[in-house]
Amino acid sequence: MGPKGYWLMKSEPSTFSIDDLARSPNKTTGWEGVRNYQARNFMRSMAIGDQVLFYHSNADPPAIVGIAEVVKLAYPDPTQFDKKDKHYDPESKPSAPRWDMVDIKYLRKFARALTLDELQEESKLRGMVLLKKGSRLSVQPVTPMEWRHIISLA
DNA sequence: GCCAACGTTGGC
């Protein structure tokens, strides 16, 4: 059975790149640190096997660089309770966790990076959340049509 | 490093 859903997740490669994901134990990592309600809600609606475009933000150049898949459904992000963590949220209680995360696993790196510049040239991708002006959402849905087109470019 | 765009907070 194919994936039910398609997504895009952003990461700054200086913090965590697709190569870091490929080198992780089981090629898997927990997507911790998301502190935006819309992004959290998208993670909550992910299913096992959903596929994820891995995007390098704040990079030179910014680009989609490969694919991962969802291997664990949304669960509470432990860093929200860790006072020492950058993403600590004093308002969130373990009895009612506010922030969730999913686990994703490396699938493959594209033969070439699809740069933001190149994506913006694609009329078929004009509606992509990523390409909307001022879009900062770090976890976003991708339509099957957008997905197919991006794979064909890669 | 700059700064426009965005999300959140909190006073009123």
Add this chain to the structure above:
DNA sequence: GCCAACGTTGGC
């Protein structure tokens, strides 16, 4: 409910 102030994101 409005909106100014603030913090963050992310392209450039």
